[in-house]
Amino acid sequence: MGRAPCCSKVGLHRGPWAAREDTLLINYIKAHGEGHWRSLPKRAGLLRCGKSCRLRWMNYLRPDIKRGNITPDEDDLIIRLHSLLGNRWSLIAKRLPGRTDNEIKNYWNSHLGKRVKKSETKSNTSKKASSMSRKAKKTTEKEQKNKDKKESSARKETTTATTKVHQPKAGRVSPFSVITRSSSFDSISGSSSSGEGSKLGTEVLYFPPYWAEIAGATNYSGEAMVCDEDQELLYGLDAATFLDATPAGDCDMLDDIFEEYEQLLKGNGPDSLLT
DNA sequence: AAGCCTGTCAACCGCAAAGTG
DNA sequence: ACACTTTGCGGTTGACAGGCT
Numbered sequence: 499m500g501r502a503p504c505c506s507k508v509g510l511h512r513g514p515w516a517a518r519e520d521t522l523l524i525n526y527i528k529a530h531g532e533g534h535w536r537s538l539p540k541r542a543g544l545l546r547c548g549k550s551c552r553l554r555w556m557n558y559l560r561p562d563i564k565r566g567n568i569t570p571d572e573d574d575l576i577i578r579l580h581s582l583l584g585n586r587w588s589l590i591a592k593r594l595p596g597r598t599d600n601e602i603k604n605y606w607n608s609h610l611g612k613r614v615k616k617s618e619t620k621s622n623t624s625k626k627a628s629s630m631s632r633k634a635k636k637t638t639e640k641e642q643k644n645k646d647k648k649e650s651s652a653r654k655e656t657t658t659a660t661t662k663v664h665q666p667k668a669g670r671v672s673p674f675s676v677i678t679r680s681s682s683f684d685s686i687s688g689s690s691s692s693g694e695g696s697k698l699g700t701e702v703l704y705f706p707p708y709w710a711e712i713a714g715a716t717n718y719s720g721e722a723m724v725c726d727e728d729q730e731l732l733y734g735l736d737a738a739t740f741l742d743a744t745p746a747g748d749c750d751m752l753d754d755i756f757e758e759y760e761q762l763l764k765g766n767g768p769d770s771l772l773t
Numbered sequence: 774a775a776g777c778c779t780g781t782c783a784a785c786c787g788c789a790a791a792g793t794g
Numbered sequence: 795a796c797a798c799t800t801t802g803c804g805g806t807t808g809a810c811a812g813g814c815t
Contacts, residue, residue: 512785513785513809514783514809515783533801535800536800548800549785549801550784552801552802553783553785554783557783585804585805586803587803588802588803599802600782600783600784601782604781604783605781607782608780608781608782
């Protein structure tokens with residue numbers, strides 16, 4: 499069972515959030531804004547650790563969260579971005595408005611990962627697999643799972659910087675790229691808990707104003723940031739930063755961005771991102 | 774019908790970067 | 795420059811629902 503708690507959590511609630519806790523958290527953030535997660539639970543009257551509050555807010559309570567029903571477009575984009583970025587879920591999530599890294603990660607692990615793996619191995623093992631009984635298949639899958647686990651932990655120990663782009667690594671992205679989605683509740687209505695904890699009654703899609711600002715080729719301080727003449731600037735950025743710096747939203751635009759980015763990754767010469 | 778197995782997903786964890794004094 | 799705190803990240807766990815034997 500689980501690991502030891504990271505901090506003293508004696509007397510604190512754990513596990514699924516109750517509707518009342520959600521309400522307390524929402525009301526507090528509505529009144530005081532995000533941040534100061536460590537002290538937030540105490541001030542909000544919650545018996546939770548700050549980390550837990552932050553996670554709950556970021557992944558489920560935020561007003562701009564879009565949950566469930568991942569569209570084929572999003573599906574496709576996730577696969578493509580994953581092929582470029584690896585398990586950098588937060589970066590992938592930033593390309594999908596309203597989606598969270600946790601949701602994408604779960605979706606990948608339960609749907610896409612398998613699908614991708616399947617299609618990769620289909621050509622190699624289709625004959626073998628088709629002749630297997632269901633039971634045998636299950637056993638094999640289980641063994642494969644264990645094998646994967648072992649391999650991944652072994653990889654953990656031995657991996658170095660050989661694969662730069664695909665190497666998953668927990669860490670923040672560059673400051674200029676940070677897009678906080680907290681914004682405000684000002685333009686929201688009806689974003690209240692529907693009495694069933696995580697399931698908010700209405701699906702609220704909220705695009706903060708700064709997205710439009712970014713889409714208009716400006717950065718946070720309003721300075722011109724990305725334009726044709728400034729490609730040099732983009733080419734100097736690393737892969738993650740490039741994606742981070744470009745707006746999410748429109749599908750065609752995303753495709754363009756993706757292709758451009760792909761070219762960057764494949765590119766040769768001093769500017770190549772893989773060198 | 775009952776028990777087992779598997780898939781899904783919310784929540785937890787430790788780690789590391791960024792921020793602060 | 796350093797130590798400490800805060801925040802954000804990806805990996806992992808465990809409860810639960812539903813399907814299968």
